[in-house]
Amino acid sequence: MKIILIVLVSIFLSSPFLGHSQFRFSETIQHSKAATDTQASLFFIDFWATWCGPCVYASEYLSVLQKQYPDRFYVVSLSQENPEIVKRFLKKRPTDLAVSIDYEGETFQTNNTKVLPYGLLVDINGKILWKGSPTDFKKEDLDFHLSQHSKQKEVHKVFKIQKLKEEVFEEDYIPAEDFEMKLLRKTNYENLETSVIGDYMLYKGTLKSIIAKEKKILESQLQIAPALNKNYQIYIKKGTNGLLSILDELKLDLYHTETTGEVFLLDISKLTYWDTQQIDWGKNTAEYLIDDTQIQGDNVTFEEVMYQLSLILKLPIVTTGAEPDKEKHDWLIHHRFYNLMLTDLEDTYGIKASKTMERFKTYSILKKTP
Structure with missing residues (x-):
């Protein structure tokens, strides 16, 4: 209407x-x-x-x-x-x-x-x-x-x-299925566009940018043939495995290997988490407040907040010393000044961080073999 x-x-x-x-x-x-x-x-x-x-x-x-x-x-x-x-x-x-x-x-x-x-x-x-x-x-x-x-x-x-x-003005389209994907033939996106429509995440952009977002990795960590890297509009309902749905829909496989390069290395052997009472923006709200100086996260996992930090630093993040949990926590991380960020991570969360040369995962997208 x-x-x-x-x-x-x-x-x-x-x-x-x-x-x-x-x-x-x-x-x-x-x-x-x-x-x-x-x-x-x-x-x-x-x-x-x-x-x-x-x-x-x-x-x-x-x-x-x-x-x-x-x-x-x-x-x-x-x-x-x-x-x-x-x-x-x-x-x-x-x-x-x-x-x-x-x-x-x-x-x-x-x-x-x-x-x-x-x-x-x-x-x-x-x-x-x-x-x-x-x-x-x-x-x-x-x-x-x-x-x-x-x-x-x-x-x-x-x-x-x-x-x-x-x-x-058109009313927002609400998908009938948990996952809907449409090829955009006449539209090119230099940057990934994301928005929240009700219970759905809406992506508009290249396949590479969308998969990198769902995988929570940098686009530089993902290789895809130009012929496969088309522009799509994708609706993913909350709780749906969007990455798996995309790969199944397009009959693709995701492979990973390792390479050596500059990373942001986190020693989390002494990691101490905040609880979920430090920040509270209410229900059904965005998870992050990110500005020129800091990242605030309300009820988000270690993986999710470190992905945001990786985007800001433009470096892959590698952890050592322990496995992070998958629980949700509140976060406040300063990122504008490098030395202050290192001190803040260690003093607040017990994370020792440094830029170094280290092995990290890279990924390739290929068509499934018939």
Whole structure:
């Protein structure tokens, strides 16, 4: 069923650290209920999604700041999802913040927003003053920038109405089976796109990127013939063995061997886990909050959190000394500064880590022999 909406396309001009870019919003879902004025000195764009549990926490955190500075600070939560999905979500989880929809995902793409939650602080001229995870934006940061920016501008002059445009939105497709796979013949994906639709994980990308994600390895650890590495759209229901389903569907085999190269070696002989009470983002939320400085995990396994760290370091991770358990735990790992990360891993979890040359597994995908 299709829903026809008339939406307002808004343009917000900014001057990032280098050059200029546009922030284009296609619809305002709601105006701020916490800001007491129609003008402000500073504006915060809160990138989020309804499926992102940490985003909900980040928005609640920003709501507190918004209420503390109702007349000089203005927060807009920006999603690139279907407006109807956002509206339904807000009925269950209302917010006092202004909420808008990104025009065809342009603002997300322009600012290379791949990890959520994410935020930008901008002045009345659109200059970016701060960027990162919203929960890292402290009251002291806001106080400092407010002391440097006293001029104010009307919100409607910052978020300008450009034109009216008719948009056609389709309700999310919900698969009938636990696993559904479709070849995308006319679409090429440079990067894997992932999203959560109800109880399903949706992938759009090359077969190599999808299998690497399901296997929790780097794409560099996976070899596949170009003829097999086509683009697919795949729905995998939670609890389904997605990797096995993909291999069975395409009649493929996955082989592994070992090679020697630089790895991030973890001695886990003295590993001490956190329990699941350290972080709590509620039920049916995302598992990770990953920003420029740290990884937070709510109820995730050792394998899953180390896969995220491997992606950040762009190195295979090899463990020694013991076998990690498969239970779920909470995690907080700093990754921005290498030496701090090593100290943090050892002091917090008893993990001794180092970059070294070591043997690690690599994988090959081949067609099954008839």
